[in-house]
Amino acid sequence: MKTASKFALKPLNYLISALLLGSTSYAMAADEQPQNTTKADSDIELIQVTGFRSSLNKSLATKRFEVNTTESIAAEDIGKFPDLNIAESLQRIPGVAISREGGEGRQITLRGLGPAFTRTTLNGMEVPASTDGTDSGGGVNGGRAFDFNIFASELFNRVDIQKTPTAATEEGGIAGTVDMYSARPFDSTGFHVAASAQAGYNDLTEEVDPRMVFMISNTFADDTFGVLFSVAKSERTVRQEGFGTVRWTTPVLDGGGIYADTSNTEVIGATNTGNCEFEGQTVDAVNCLYTPRLPRPDFFGNEQDRLGFTGSLQYAPNDDLVITLDTLHSTLDNDRTMYNFFEMFRNTFSEITPESITVAENGKQIQAATFNGVKSRVESRQQISKTEFKQYVLSGKYHLSDYLTLDAMVGTAESDARSEQYRYNMTNNTPHRVSMDFGTTNNTATMDYDYDTLDASSFDLADGRLRATDVLRENDTAKIDLSYELDSMNIQGGIAYNDRTVSYDESQINGFPDQDSAVGYSHMIPYDDFGTGYDGSLSPFLVADFDAINSQLLVKEWVPRSAQSWKVEEETMAAYIETNFEYEISDMLLRTNAGVRYVKTETTSTGFIQTDPVSIENSYDNVLPVLNLALDATDDVIVRLGLSKTMTRPSLSSLNPGNPSFSYLNGTVSAGNPFLDPFTSTNTDFGVEWYFEEESLLAATVFYKDIGSFITSDTEEKLVDPAYLPFIDNDPQYDPSSALDPRTTPYTHYVPVNGEGTVIKGIELIYQQPFTFLPGFLQNTGLVSNYTYVSAGEITGLSENSYNFTLYYEVEDYGIRASMNKRDNYITDYTGNNGNAEEATTGPTHFDLSAFYNITENVTVTLEGINLTDEYERLYTTGDGTLDLPREYNHTGRQFFLGIRYNL
Numbered sequence: 001m002k003t004a005s006k007f008a009l010k011p012l013n014y015l016i017s018a019l020l021l022g023s024t025s026y027a028m029a030a031d032e033q034p035q036n037t038t039k040a041d042s043d044i045e046l047i048q049v050t051g052f053r054s055s056l057n058k059s060l061a062t063k064r065f066e067v068n069t070t071e072s073i074a075a076e077d078i079g080k081f082p083d084l085n086i087a088e089s090l091q092r093i094p095g096v097a098i099s100r101e102g103g104e105g106r107q108i109t110l111r112g113l114g115p116a117f118t119r120t121t122l123n124g125m126e127v128p129a130s131t132d133g134t135d136s137g138g139g140v141n142g143g144r145a146f147d148f149n150i151f152a153s154e155l156f157n158r159v160d161i162q163k164t165p166t167a168a169t170e171e172g173g174i175a176g177t178v179d180m181y182s183a184r185p186f187d188s189t190g191f192h193v194a195a196s197a198q199a200g201y202n203d204l205t206e207e208v209d210p211r212m213v214f215m216i217s218n219t220f221a222d223d224t225f226g227v228l229f230s231v232a233k234s235e236r237t238v239r240q241e242g243f244g245t246v247r248w249t250t251p252v253l254d255g256g257g258i259y260a261d262t263s264n265t266e267v268i269g270a271t272n273t274g275n276c277e278f279e280g281q282t283v284d285a286v287n288c289l290y291t292p293r294l295p296r297p298d299f300f301g302n303e304q305d306r307l308g309f310t311g312s313l314q315y316a317p318n319d320d321l322v323i324t325l326d327t328l329h330s331t332l333d334n335d336r337t338m339y340n341f342f343e344m345f346r347n348t349f350s351e352i353t354p355e356s357i358t359v360a361e362n363g364k365q366i367q368a369a370t371f372n373g374v375k376s377r378v379e380s381r382q383q384i385s386k387t388e389f390k391q392y393v394l395s396g397k398y399h400l401s402d403y404l405t406l407d408a409m410v411g412t413a414e415s416d417a418r419s420e421q422y423r424y425n426m427t428n429n430t431p432h433r434v435s436m437d438f439g440t441t442n443n444t445a446t447m448d449y450d451y452d453t454l455d456a457s458s459f460d461l462a463d464g465r466l467r468a469t470d471v472l473r474e475n476d477t478a479k480i481d482l483s484y485e486l487d488s489m490n491i492q493g494g495i496a497y498n499d500r501t502v503s504y505d506e507s508q509i510n511g512f513p514d515q516d517s518a519v520g521y522s523h524m525i526p527y528d529d530f531g532t533g534y535d536g537s538l539s540p541f542l543v544a545d546f547d548a549i550n551s552q553l554l555v556k557e558w559v560p561r562s563a564q565s566w567k568v569e570e571e572t573m574a575a576y577i578e579t580n581f582e583y584e585i586s587d588m589l590l591r592t593n594a595g596v597r598y599v600k601t602e603t604t605s606t607g608f609i610q611t612d613p614v615s616i617e618n619s620y621d622n623v624l625p626v627l628n629l630a631l632d633a634t635d636d637v638i639v640r641l642g643l644s645k646t647m648t649r650p651s652l653s654s655l656n657p658g659n660p661s662f663s664y665l666n667g668t669v670s671a672g673n674p675f676l677d678p679f680t681s682t683n684t685d686f687g688v689e690w691y692f693e694e695e696s697l698l699a700a701t702v703f704y705k706d707i708g709s710f711i712t713s714d715t716e717e718k719l720v721d722p723a724y725l726p727f728i729d730n731d732p733q734y735d736p737s738s739a740l741d742p743r744t745t746p747y748t749h750y751v752p753v754n755g756e757g758t759v760i761k762g763i764e765l766i767y768q769q770p771f772t773f774l775p776g777f778l779q780n781t782g783l784v785s786n787y788t789y790v791s792a793g794e795i796t797g798l799s800e801n802s803y804n805f806t807l808y809y810e811v812e813d814y815g816i817r818a819s820m821n822k823r824d825n826y827i828t829d830y831t832g833n834n835g836n837a838e839e840a841t842t843g844p845t846h847f848d849l850s851a852f853y854n855i856t857e858n859v860t861v862t863l864e865g866i867n868l869t870d871e872y873e874r875l876y877t878t879g880d881g882t883l884d885l886p887r888e889y890n891h892t893g894r895q896f897f898l899g900i901r902y903n904l
Contacts, residue, residue, distance in 0.1 A: 051076050051815055051852065052808055053770065056784065057695055060768070062160065067580065067593040068628040069164040069642055069685055069701060074157070075183075077194070077903060081153035084211075084864060084897065086180070088848075089153065093161055094701075094764040094786035097802050097823045100844070102238040102302050103867060103892030106149045110175035111163070111703060112760050112790035112798040115145030117648045117679070119173030122180045123326045123393045125411040126170060126498065128473035144651055146178070150332045150389055150415075152232035152308045154196070154213040157183045163703075164642035164685050167578035167595025167626050168481065170496060174648040174681045174705065182328055184312045185217045185226025192217045196901040198862070200236070203870075204533065204893025207237040211897065217312075228312040233305075239527070240300040240873075241534055242890020243444040244340065245292035247877050248365065252278045253835030255667060255740055257350030258287040260373060266356040272363025286357055287349075290365040290879050293834060295436055295445050296342030297538045298890060299525060305333040320399035330389045338381040339525055341453070341541040343374050343434050346665065346834075347740060351375075351431065360442075364883060368437035376428040376449075378459065378522075380544035385419035407481040407494075415473045422466055422554075424544040426459040426518045427737075443874065443889040444536030454542055456518045461544070463735050464512030468558055470505040488582035492595075498572045502652040506564040513553055521548050534891065535872065563727060566607040566656040566672075570649070574599035578626075585631075593628040601649065605674035607658020616657045616674040622647050636692055640701075642685035650676040650711055654752045662720075662728065662747075664739035666833050669720065669749045677754050681707045687764075695782075696769040705760040712755035713831065717746045750831075762790035781809045794830045799823040799843055816851040828875075837881035842874035858904055864897040 058074035071093045075081050083089040087105030091098045098105040099115075107115035119126060129147045160179040162169055169177055198211040210233075217228035251258040259265075262284040273288035308330040316322045345352065351373050358368040393411035400406055428451070436445040451458060481494035515521060523545045531538030550556070578595025602619040626644040633639055656672035663670075687701035720728070720742035728734050728742055740747070770782035787803040801824045808817035822845045829839040849865035875888040 067591045067630045068166055071161045073159045086153050087148040091821050092804050095788045097799050104149055107145050109797045112792050113175035114797040117175040120146040120178045125393050125477045127413040128415040150330050154232045155308050155310050156180050165644055166593055167576040167597045171599050171647050174646045182310045185219055185228040186314045189219045189223045193904040198897045198899030200897045202893045202895050205237045205239045209235045224316050226314040230310045232308045236304040238302040240890050240892050242298050244296050244298045244888045246294040247834045248290040248885040249293050249834040251287040251349035256347035261353045265354045269359035293346040294342040296340040299339040301337045303335045307331050323396045326393045328391045332387045334385045336383040339543045341378045370435040372433045373431040374434045378426040380424050382422040382546045387417040389415045403486050405483045410478045413475045417471045420468045425463040426461055428458045443886045446537045456522045459518040460516050461518045461521050462514040466509035468507045472503040474501045490580035493577040496574045500570045503567045506561040507558040521545055563608045563659045566658050568652040568655045569604045571602045589632040591630040597624040605655040605657045607656045614657050618675050638689045640687040644683045646681050648679040664734050667740040667747045669747045671751050673752045681705045699766040701764045708757045709754045710758050711752050713750040714753045716749045720747050758793040760792040764788045780811050796828055799826045814853040819848045821846045836877035838878045844871045846871055860901040862899045866895040870894050
């Protein structure tokens with residue numbers, strides 16, 4: 001039989017002691033005991049902890065044992081993840097920042113790189129997950145980014161993030177790989193039942209939403225066969241209320257002409273625009289002041305229903321063979337309503353006369369103004385979406401001998417997301433006077449109109465834009481790994497096959513009958529308390545009556561828009577070999593992991609040029625070497641070095657060879673490029689970890705990524721190709737009254753290309769410790785904290801600084817923890833649009849709270865509080881690059897969950 005060296009036992013003992021019973025702290029191994037002790041004295045000493053501290057212990061043990069740089073989040077107990085959302089749990093990890101939509105985490109950014117640069121697996125298999133947007137961003141995710149909000153967190157018992165790869169790690173994540181694991185019966189043998197019920201209350205919606213979980217598992221026949229089943233269901237009602245501008249612009253930059261008449265305009269304050277020129281002529285300087293394009297009160301409402309199932313069968317007829325079948329099904333239904341009431345400045349400045357303008361202190365934007373000749377519009381959108389996810393994975397591990405182990409896996413996963421969009425415009429085409437005043441906060445304008453905005457007869461009902469999108473993402477995977485292990489040596493190799501497909505289909509309803517009047521097809525916004533509790537002034541307004549319109553005017557017949565459909569299939573075949581050795585160096589242990597991975601990628605991209613199909617093939621090869629070193633310098637200090645080359649493939653949606661996508665309001669055209677090469681990065685990671693006490697860690701990691709080729713947009717200002725004009729004229733998304741005319745106005749054409757690379761560098765700091773050295777009740781407190789600094793070039797979604805703090809108090813029967821998460825402002829678009837240098841998001845600060853009380857050994861009462869300060873989401877543009885111009889400013893309220901949990 002094979003034996004392990006004395007040094008190899010050290011990290012293994014830490015791992016075993018933390019995982020035993022799911023709730024233990026670090027232990028002292030027998031070979032570390034003082035001399036002259038009995039066998040009983042030399043047994044591993046286990047100090048049992050439970051709850052949140054148990055989760056921290058298991059996570060620390062996983063991190064310490066691995067050779068590559070890994071972070072982990074473990075369940076506190078069966079079916080009890082530390083947070084209500086996987087993404088929100090991940091934000092506690094250094095280097096991770098999340099994007100929230102509708103007040104809930106959706107995607108993650110890792111070490112400054114956006115969601116598409118992080119690869120996500122479930123039970124060892126890469127999986128897709130697309131959902132519809134839940135706020136003003138909207139849109140079904142058709143790229144590589146993973147939407148974590150489709151899953152209930154209770155379905156999982158561990159999530160790992162590999163920040164540095166091994167050769168065995170499947171390629172695709174320059175930023176890293178997120179590995180999620182659902183519960184299995186052999187995780188904890190015997191009979192187990194866990195159930196919980198929570199009532200969630202939001203102080204903005206004032207709705208009570210249910211959240212329920214049930215899990216049961218058992219093992220039979222001397223623990224050779226196991227079965228586990230779990231179900232999680234939750235409902236969520238969200239209201240997002242605020243004020244928006246849909247970016248700012250100036251008359252000379254807008255493309256619709258300058259103000260009609262400024263000869264009698266009263267200007268308060270000085271402009272700082274210098275000479276203002278338009279079409280070679282010097283014009284009044286107010287034509288160069290940034291003005292909101294569509295100032296408007298906003299409402300976004302979501303009614304979500306999430307349902308998930310997991311099932312796991314395991315069979316181990318002997319000590320050498322384990323076969324596992326895992327399945328996970330999840331659905332997310334979302335009914336979203338969006339209302340906004342705006343004044344139309346975009347493309348219409350030539351029809352507007354400014355009567356008075358108050359210039360902001362910066363001299364570049366309006367602070368308040370009164371305009372004449374403006375027109376109004378109410379936009380009402382109903383978006384009904386459903387995402388269905390399913391995965392089946394069959395895996396097995398077989399010890400061919402004492403030294404040789406075979407691992408195999410075959411799996412399939414599918415994410416099918418459909419969104420039906422019903423969009424109606426009610427327009428007041430009678431020019432009128434309007435005033436706006438942004439006051440001193442510069443986030444919300446107080447609006448004043450010279451007509452009765454609640455009179456439905458002032459509006460028509462037109463431009464019914466009715467569209468449905470379907471995004472089907474399919475992944476099939478097969479892997480075989482062979483491992484040879486003897487003493488402190490391990491050699492491993494394997495092959496992996498992946499087939500990924502993304503299909504995008506679009507359809508529409510034609511022939512919507514425009515109405516001269518909105519009477520009978522509109523009503524007041526269906527929320528009597530709209531704007532209550534908002535940090536600013538919001539007034540109720542008329543909106544479209546979806547039920548009346550859809551039942552009386554709409555013939556619901558979806559017609560395919562084949563010209564807007566596309567499909568990309570990607571096949572990869574990879575092979576790798578890696579070695580793992582341990583070396584004794586004086587009193588130190590050096591653990592090494594070295595290997596190389598080769599992968600060939602073949603893509604087939606299919607789209608349409610007008611109505612003619614086109615299919616383009618492409619292929620490329622990548623060789624990805626990796627070296628990981630972990631030096632156990634002392635019993636408590638580990639020094640790590642990681643050297644690797646990684647890759648991320650282009651977004652599948654960017655490979656579409658067919659028709660371009662038009663934004664008629666912004667005058668932009670986006671097209672795909674099926675010949676894109678992948679992103680490649682050469683990476684260096686160096687870290688020091690000091691496990692100075694039980695359950696404690698002080699660590700610092702420096703990372704450097706040299707991305708050799710970065711995919712950027714090649715832009716060109718030109719008129720739209722005349723061949724597309726017939727298509728545009730028949731496109732229901734094209735509204736001549738508000739769109740830039742593609743016949744006379746040059747559009748900005750964007751095509752993705754492989755451009756110059758960039759460098760990302762940063763540092764991560766971790767401090768974690770229970771304060772057992774403090775007197776009295778304070779010895780039951782502790783702190784988990786981290787800080788990340790990232791520096792890079794023009795990369796969207798990057799926050800230079802981000803940090804997390806969790807302070808906890810926990811004893812056997814009760815506990816409480818408070819968490820704070822903060823990230824810096826970050827750029828979301830470096831092209832800006834409408835004369836803005838960039839579009840950006842204000843970095844949020846979120847405070848959350850979690851508490852429990854054990855009524856009995858099996859029954860626990862829980863309380864969760866999310867976004868306790870009702871943090872506002874604030875998007876902005878930068879104008880000429882120096883300004884901070886609000887684009888969206890809204891809030892979703894505080895969320896509280898009171899629940900009871902049973903565990904056997």
